[in-house]
Amino acid sequence: MSPSLLLHRLLQLLPVLLGVTVIVFGMMSLTPGDPAETMLANQNATPAQIATLRHDMGLDRSLPVRFASFLTHAVQGDFGQSLFHHRPVAAVIAERLPATVELSAAALLFSLLLAIPLGVIAAVHRGGLLDRLATVGSLFGVSLPGFWFGILLLLVFAVDFRLLPVSGAIDYASQPPTITGFLILDSLLALRLDSLGNALAHLLLPAITLGLPMAAILMRVTRASMLEVLRQDYITFAEAKGLSRARILGLHALKNALLPTITVAAIETGSLLGGNMVVETVFGWPGLGRLVVESIFARNYPLVQAAVLLYALTYVLVNFCADLLYTVLNPRVRM
């Protein structure tokens, strides 16, 4: 894909993001309750004091003016002050983001590494023992709530066997120096193997919990598309050419079968964002998901607003990347 086309596709994302911004702003404006009153709720403020705060917050201006101001600040990454951190929202989010990115990436990696080989094997040995086990297993994976499985894992591996830590992202003693904010990366950069091991041990259970429902879905998608691909003439022709089984399955079949898997993985990555909130709460993970849950309970509107926008941005970008990958894998849509 040419750079100009890439730019074109990126620009196409702008209307979507603008739309999301309008919705987020609208929802916050329509929510009953005046943020100024909420902030001063238990402080016996006089109506005059509330009015002053409203003026300071710009709430007495017209809706379009407020939106324009919100937008100009938002594009500069300025979402105002977090109500109980007394620090800029952007700074608070930036601090929590790496942990969530690390967890989501680990979950995605885990589910792809599990789902693709299992899906391929299940399709190739259709109706065999492994196929049936995987199908039943994926049914459980799809239908059980993620946190239920997470709690089970916690009880078995962390509480009963004490093999893995119960909560958090790293032990205090193993904390690597902060370079990028990503624990795994920082451990590697600082050549701290102890930190790396400790971070991975903390990461394992939450990543599995978050990734398993997604793995179940991806396994079924891969199996179905693999079965479809294996019936195609080009697979028969590849066999007629005397190619090895590994090449037929691993290149000829998989390169076509992965297209649906990638599309679904991209969509499901969006749902990882939601899953994060639950899993981070269960495992005491110091990420954005838990922060958002806490902020919703605390009516910390500026932070929730910024987080929703960030989720939308992530979602759009993930889908954009999936589009790009799809283009690489599928020459027919390449331009």
Place this chain on the structure above:
Amino acid sequence: MTEPLLEITDLRVAFHARHGKVRAVDGVSLTVAPGECLGIVGESGSGKSVTFAAVMGLIRPPGRIEAGRIRFAGRDLVGLDAASYRQLRGRDIAMTLQDAQTSLNPALTVGTQIIEVLAAHGEGNARARAVEMMTMVGIPAAERRLGDYPHQFSGGMRQRMMVAIALSCRPKLLIADEPTTALDVTIQAQVLELIASIRAKLGMSVVLITHDLGVVADYCDRVAVMYAGQIVEAGRTADIIGSPRHPYTEGLLASVPDLHNLDRPIRPIEGQVPDLIDLPPGCRFLPRCPKARPDCAKPVPMRAVGEGRNVRCVLT
């Protein structure tokens, strides 16, 4: 007579379906001599493709070779181990599939798809030989097109590409399954001429599967007519087209225009190919045969009539 290159004896292939056993190939015997071109004709569903899928070792469950022998260059192929079969396929026996539009992998470049055959069979200089082969089948600017994907090729070019891939290791036998069905008449002729000229150049044998007797007349030394999983008539092309003995062959000939006698009306064969599950023991053509007699309901064996000619009909 020289030892045949391919010899199929009493081959039976069945597919197990929920409602019964589909006997797609039921007692087929035929031979292909070195350098010979054998035509296989018959309406669709008569078992032509399945017969040669069996030769390629590509019958997959629910299909099964139930009986019979397939000998190729002195080796028995039924029951041959997977690794030996893999060495044979694409190198000694090559096959082009019925539908060129769907037989090339849409996600891989044509270069990859031709070079990999050469590489799989340990041929050196794979890239140069791929270009040479593509040029030989008439793909212009072959070197430059190696990086193209199948969807960038026209239908005729894809057919040529498939032929190039099949021929790249210079096989002893090429099985061309309806190589012209999806193509327009001019390109049809080009592809057939191409196969004929390469056959002459490489001295290979060709099995040409088609439902077009005109094609057989122009390109095949001998022809076998298949109906409902059996060969009903086989012999030298000139004999069979000049004086068909089986009512089905007559029907096939009457259903295509006669270029020497354009006044003759075209009469399609009435009725349909029978369901291959639970066939009655008699002649399979009986329900559609205009010459049927009572004893046609008993099993009808293949009978030799004259030199190298066989017919399965009570009338002969």
